Amino acid sequence: MSNTEHEAADRHLHRLVLFSDAVFAIAITLLAIEIHPPEHWHGVADLFGQMGHKLWAYAVSFAVIGVYWISHRRIFARLRGANGVLDVLNLVVLGLVALLPLTTELLWEHASGEATLVYVGLVAAIGVAMSVVWGYAAFAGELAGRVHRGEALFTLARTAVAPGLMCGLILFSLNHIWGLIPLALAIAAFVAGGRFMRRRAAARIDDAEEAAA
Amino acid sequence: MSNTEHEAADRHLHRLVLFSDAVFAIAITLLAIEIHPPEHWHGVADLFGQMGHKLWAYAVSFAVIGVYWISHRRIFARLRGANGVLDVLNLVVLGLVALLPLTTELLWEHASGEATLVYVGLVAAIGVAMSVVWGYAAFAGELAGRVHRGEALFTLARTAVAPGLMCGLILFSLNHIWGLIPLALAIAAFVAGGRFMRRRAAARIDDAEEAAA
């Protein structure tokens, strides 16, 4: 790529991030907009009693969007440019994120198993869409600079599976306390796997540099 | 232009893009805000049955705004600066984009031919407004650097016509399956025309550079 093309790719990436950040920020702030104080309440305890389930759903969804924003930030921090395919794949992620306020409403209005299923389904779908973004950038689109194949595949799998699994296990643990055990195991596996993979990737790149020297 | 003027024009352009991105992001996220879960529903299938037409309209409008954001990004990536006229023309585009959430509501509440007409009319109007932005930047305002006349005219025509035509044909195909034929032909024509024009533009610029050398 020439210098001008580099600059254009960088500008493209910058604008894509700008746009994504705005959508994430709006979705996360709109979570609270459908929550209204109750008509009648007596004392602070009663207020929280009446609003507790809504505030709880708000906190869960805020955490979900927050985690996805961090995930999005990490993926895009590794990219060197953007193209039209990335635009479209990223739009799919944003289109699903923008549905979270609506699905949060579902969660607090109908605290049923099926509402939870729809909610976890959406969270899982965002994870899959995000992993498609990363998979395209790392493998097909060559937008991510030098990448260690194993580490990139692990990131792909973790991005696709972790959010839905974690969110499902957390909501499951509310009713079945032993759900915390697989939750703890899953977190440990993702953290340990991530460290192992980063170390392997660093070693491989060192090898490559030594070989080149 | 002096260096300071270059920098000022660049800052102007940057701020215009920033503002436009925010409006696009808000419009695209607000699409979902008027969608609420139904009062009563039994099972996931029933939920999607009741909400299907809204989610469908949401997906269509999300795609429309997404396509226009990509189109806006492409046009502005070719600009070298901005001025007051571009500010105003761009505001017209944004003012029409901000009406899409309202028109989407129309689409799902009154799934009539006339609601579709209003919707496609707005989509077409945004396309025309966007092509005016490009036409001004490329021809009158001299904001787009060196431009190949034929390629710029083709871009102008495609920006003006394609979104309304495509959107109309897609919605038409929902009821009349043979509408997919002109849709496929239109897409093929736009893609082939775009490639041909880019090649001609590249050749002409090479010629100019040879002549200059």
Added chain:
Amino acid sequence: MSNTEHEAADRHLHRLVLFSDAVFAIAITLLAIEIHPPEHWHGVADLFGQMGHKLWAYAVSFAVIGVYWISHRRIFARLRGANGVLDVLNLVVLGLVALLPLTTELLWEHASGEATLVYVGLVAAIGVAMSVVWGYAAFAGELAGRVHRGEALFTLARTAVAPGLMCGLILFSLNHIWGLIPLALAIAAFVAGGRFMRRRAAARIDDAEEAAA
């Protein structure tokens, strides 16, 4: 100022602009959010007949915020830095701009002389707040680089008076056609005055440079 201080002032200014742009963009996009399609309508003409006054109020307010965004952009393009006082004065402008969606609702629901009065009053108040921003930056805060005193004072007066006056005259002209005469005169005066002042400012700076040479 040292280099680091220059950079810090520049970052401060950049973030202030970022924040302001987001508020402008949200206010302008929210204008349409309280507009909903009517329950019953027969044909496109009837739809526009029922929604006409809302769309009209939307267009007016979109133009008002658009004009103020352009005005804000122009003022901030002349600044070299920002400080805490500018933060606060700018917040006052944004706080008034964020009230425009609410006041637009007033305009379409109660198309009375008094609703118009409140609306024009808010528009005028934003103009005054904006001129305070400019006045502080140019005279007290020394944030605007080298400034020609007469030109800066003219900009101050125009920023304070023009938007309210123009908006009032436009809404007045809807009922009293001869209101277009003072409107045309006012526009001519502002444009001619602006040109004259810019020419004088350029001449004075040339003189200063000659004297310095």
Added chain:
Amino acid sequence: MSNTEHEAADRHLHRLVLFSDAVFAIAITLLAIEIHPPEHWHGVADLFGQMGHKLWAYAVSFAVIGVYWISHRRIFARLRGANGVLDVLNLVVLGLVALLPLTTELLWEHASGEATLVYVGLVAAIGVAMSVVWGYAAFAGELAGRVHRGEALFTLARTAVAPGLMCGLILFSLNHIWGLIPLALAIAAFVAGGRFMRRRAAARIDDAEEAAA
């Protein structure tokens, strides 16, 4: 840190600021969205009479978010980078800020002592969350460059305590005029303490530079 790591930390910080600004901007603009004009009103005085308490609550909350935005800007202007912990701590701040529109509604609908308590409680909680961000950045995360220990601790305490205290005293003063006395004393103490600490910090850094020379 290598050059690339510096650049990556800078980009991370930039994106965190971008996202935070968008959330602040949306929260501050949404404050007005639940305010609607009354159904019936006779004259401007009556309109303001009916809407006065809402506009007053709007102004208070706008000032609160404005003050926190300024506080956020100041803290982040001192940072040299960002990391995952800062992301999470910052998200907590934003999650509380996004609850302000809802709590403002509470304030105007139930102008009781307990509604005020909840409101002041949220304002105080944001202050504490913000001071955790600063405390982490300055002490644990080493994200703030060279910092004078005393000055950083004073900033920590002021960020945690000032907003809740001031907001409480202002709302208290509405009913008990003598509340203005502790308010004035608190402001004087914060301003004087801030100046003293900045002077001490500057002196200590000069000493360090002399010792190094």
